[in-house]
Amino acid sequence: MKVYLDNGATTMVDKKVVDSMLPFYVDKFGNASSLHQFGVEAKEALDNARKIIANKINADPEEIVFTGSGSESDNLAIKGIAYSNKEKNHIITSKIEHPAVLETCKVLEKQGFEVTYLKVDKEGFIDLNELKNSITNKTCLVSIMHANNEIGTIQDLKKIKDICKEKNVYFHTDAVQSFTKVEIDVKKINVDLISFSSHKIHGPKGVGALYVKKGTEIKKLIHGGHQEFDLRAGTENIPGIVGFAEAVRLGNKEHVTSMAKLRDKLINGLLKIKDTQLNGATGNKRLCNNVNIIFRYIEGESLLLKLDMNEIAVSTGSACSSQDLRPSHVLTALGLRADVAHSSIRFTLSRFTTEKEIDYVLKVIPKLVEELRQFSPLK
């Protein structure tokens, strides 16, 4: 039985999504900027996709800018705000952001910006008071992710936005992991910029979007044509964008409920194994598809590959699987010791995950853990 539980990395493209995309490769291949029928056809598809995504978050279509990835959306939001606010040079973010945010902030630091990295508690929540106290009259942007990609902790966007609004600072959130899994209504939470990605929700890779609230002034990063309301040059990836919209259309609330049920079954089953612990929050403050477990005394990469030999695909926050050998910045920000952070495995479900698959994982994993623990020097 092949079990894919790495949907936080990427997801299978839904067949219906593929079907929606296919006509735009051969028959309706036009450039949306062209004036002839081919172009008009493409433009209609583009407008329609924009509408679907805008509707999902209760935004206006003109507030959706298509990009090439979630990372590009993060870059556009953060650099876009930073470069358009010449008199302000301070940005606030958190220690557990995705590298697309953290590395962008580091680049800005080198260019003279100051960045505050907020700490998080042991479940991964930022301290709202620390946020409030960190905002100065030089702060141009607060960027805090909606749901964390490693541990699934969901921040309270409304409360963060209220603080930003009071202090008159732009608020960006990376909602790549939470999109379609946690409801976002921009009219209610009033966030200024939101990053999305297609391939985490059974859409194609290479497509992202940025919500930019009307009246928000940002500088573009990719120069050329005037596509995407003059915020992102480049011929639009119509098949990709159509597929992204179809993926958004197909996601619904029942999926969230059933994923959360399987998530809790997996968590409870895994916690029955001796010397395990859950990272992150529980219940509805945790992403419906995220399970992150520490298996003490064994190293994440070795368990990952043992699982792989049993056709179970997962990921790890262990450094040994990364290129720089440092343990996950998210897990260490939670206060975990390096050797404990090395022992983490992330399981991320999708709406295609079945109970049978979860049962299979729960059946296989105790034996593998035991095998590795047998020759571990740690106790």
Next chain:
Amino acid sequence: MYSKKVMESFKHPHNMGEIKNADGIGKIGNPTCGDVMWIFIKIGKNKKGEEIIKDIKVKTFGCVAAIATSSMVTDLAKGKTIKEAKKITRQNIADALEGLPPIKMHCSNLAVDALHKAIEDYEKKNEK
């Protein structure tokens, strides 16, 4: 990323465990990467009367490369004279494993260091 030989050694590692009443123990840990290795050796004599590593066992907390190098160092050292065992290098281990990714070379370092430390431990205990 890993060679077939590394994966094979990881799947079926040799000489895992510990030796009660070991003659020498080498404990090595690398906090940056998080790997920890303990090597236990039992010393015997060959027909020529030279001291040899009669038995060797290893306990490892670490990634695939760490487990594979642990297994390989025990294979390379077992039955060797102490003199020969001291000459085992990290390159010997990496070569026997048909190569390691550059970033994992430190794992073969750990394995060699643990072996040498176990021998040192034995020699120290038997200094008269």
